Structures are given as structure tokens and as C-alpha cells.
Amino acid sequence: MPELPDVEGFRTVLQSCAKGRVIRRVDVRDAGVLHGVSARRLRDALEGRRVTGAERHGKWLLARTGGPTLLLHFGMTGRLLCAHPDDAPEPHDRVLFTLARDRQLRYRDQRKLQGLWLADDDSDVVRLLDRQGPDALTVDREEFESALASHRGRLKAVLIDQSVLAGLGNLLADEILWRARLRPGTPANALTRPEAHRLYTEMRRTLRPAVTAGCVPPRDSWLTGHRDAPDPHCPRCHTALRRSRVGGRTTVWCPACQAAPSHTGPD
Known part of the structure; x- marks a missing residue:
């Protein structure tokens, strides 16, 4: 089950694979991992946006774009991978984010116990993370x-x-x-x-x-x-x-x- 160290590793993947790159295409292969957002709205909100930051709080990962923020939670079996767009997707690759310069982020999850959320602004991020305590890595x-x-x-x-x-x-x-x-x-x-x-x-x-x-x-x-x-x-x-x-x-x-x-x- 992904815990803080695993998600910090996914943050590194997000930063190295996507930060500074434009999201060219969003392919939702399984809408069952989306929470509070449709596949169409996710595409409309993120396509053409540049990934500006990669943050983590507890077991949550945040992909900032300077506008909407994508929040990812990995549940029991989730992972985030960086691939080439031409690589064949695996059966459990649920959402693919094709980026500029031949990069593709893949949200892979077998059991689909958590998934992806979209926050329109910072207040929406605060609302989604409202029940989270202080981060174990930074708490004093x-x-x-x-x-x-x-x-x-x-x-x-x-x-x-x-x-x-x-x-x-x-x-x-x-x-x-x-x-x-x-x-x-x-x-x-x-x-x-x-x-x-x-x-x-x-x-x-x-x-x-x-x-x-x-x-x-x-x-x-x-x-x-x-x-x-x-x-x-x-x-x-x-x-x-x-x-x-x-x-x-x-x-x-x-x-x-x-x-x-x-x-x-x-x-």
C-alpha cells in the first residue's frame, strides 16, 4: 500500500516527467477512478495547461498548473509512471497524460480504491484536504x-x-x-x-x-x-x-x- 515514502517517490516522477511541460492530451481509459469530475471536464480543464509544480501532503499528490490542480491518491495499489507515448498501455493504466517532448504520465491502479480529483482553485484544494492532519515528514x-x-x-x-x-x-x-x-x-x-x-x-x-x-x-x-x-x-x-x-x-x-x-x- 503506498505510504508517504512511496508518494514522495511519485512526486519525484511527476516533477521529473511533467514539470514545465504542457499537457497535450488526457486519455481517460477508466472513468471509475475519477471523483467529482467527468472525463470531458478533466480534459477541458487540463489540456493545453503547463504543469508548474509537484507537491505532496501525506498520501496525496498535487499537480499544479497555475490554474486547476490535479489531486491524486493511490489507495492500495496505485502508482504513477513516466513512459513514452508510443509504449503500449498496461491493463491497469487508468488515465494517461501525454506531455510535450514525448513524455506520458500514467496513473496505474489495479483495485481503484481511490483515484483523481480536480480542484478549480486553492480554496478547492483546501476543501479537498480539509480532513488531513499535518504531514508526518514536516510536522514539528x-x-x-x-x-x-x-x-x-x-x-x-x-x-x-x-x-x-x-x-x-x-x-x-x-x-x-x-x-x-x-x-x-x-x-x-x-x-x-x-x-x-x-x-x-x-x-x-x-x-x-x-x-x-x-x-x-x-x-x-x-x-x-x-x-x-x-x-x-x-x-x-x-x-x-x-x-x-x-x-x-x-x-x-x-x-x-x-x-x-x-x-x-x-x-
Whole structure:
């Protein structure tokens, strides 16, 4: 599932492939990925426009044109690719944006759980992103700790709630909590100041290399590198990893490294 590092990689694709280029043609091969806009209106709004900027907020990608803004969300299986217009489309290429100088952006998505939106102006962008919390890559420590302190839910569920903090998904949340030695079921507002400080620090330390990799890398020294093993063990203490459900998501954690603190109840 694309998370913040993946979408930051898609932002790089958008910038390198399209920024400064005019959109010559928009081909909607599957209107099922369009939200609040028809294929005809999307074409009329974007054809002839120049892509002026590529931005990301959480898991959302924004293609600026100096007029309308195209917003993309990748759901579970979405991707953004740069291709040559003569390359044959793949079956799951839903929308093609042919650009000047033989470039083509392709929104590819198998499951079509999210898709594309069109904002007419900046106020429309604000409206569409109104329920998004601060971006996990740029949020400062004070805002981060304040957001956690104001929520009574379980810590993992709060971290992946996009209205609290935008960008973290299942893999990142598990990795960050493992690094911070915090149990996923701990109430978010029960963290001590040192625990909240440690969580913020480990989030930053996890995001930097993940953004560089363009994904949550399955490194041997990371929890991510072991969670899908047939008999997964903690890469730090070698204890057998556990699985549970938190926030409706499969959650992997170490019962030794992430022992429940005395100020919380059972997981």
C-alpha cells in the first residue's frame, strides 16, 4: 500500500516527467477512478495547461498548473509512471497524460480504491484536504505531541489516522513503534513526555531513509524485513513476533522489546 515514502517517490516522477511541460492530451481509459469530475471536464480543464509544480501532503499528490490542480491518491495499489507515448498501455493504466517532448504520465491502479480529483482553485484544494492532519515528514515535535495527547485511542490507530497525522500507513506505523519500543495498543494520550519525544525522534529516523528508498524498505535490521517471514522473529532481540488487530489493520510487534508500560492496561 503506498505510504508517504512511496508518494514522495511519485512526486519525484511527476516533477521529473511533467514539470514545465504542457499537457497535450488526457486519455481517460477508466472513468471509475475519477471523483467529482467527468472525463470531458478533466480534459477541458487540463489540456493545453503547463504543469508548474509537484507537491505532496501525506498520501496525496498535487499537480499544479497555475490554474486547476490535479489531486491524486493511490489507495492500495496505485502508482504513477513516466513512459513514452508510443509504449503500449498496461491493463491497469487508468488515465494517461501525454506531455510535450514525448513524455506520458500514467496513473496505474489495479483495485481503484481511490483515484483523481480536480480542484478549480486553492480554496478547492483546501476543501479537498480539509480532513488531513499535518504531514508526518514536516510536522514539528510540539504539534506532533499535542496531537497524540488529544486522542484517547490506541497508539497505532492514532498514528495511521490521516486526520491526526497525514502520511503514515500500516508498515510505517509498525516500524516506528518497534523502533520506539512502544506497544501498539498503548493509549495515545497515556504516553509520558519522554515516550512521546522518543516516538517523534524514531518517526523522523524512519522516514528519512524510507523516503530515500521510495518505500518502506524490507531491510534485515528493520521490523519490515521480518514481518512477512513464515516464522518471524524480532531483528533486535530475536523474540518471536506477535500479530494482532489494531485500528482494523494487521499489526506486528515484539512482546519483549515493546513491553506494556505500567501506566497502561493490557494490550
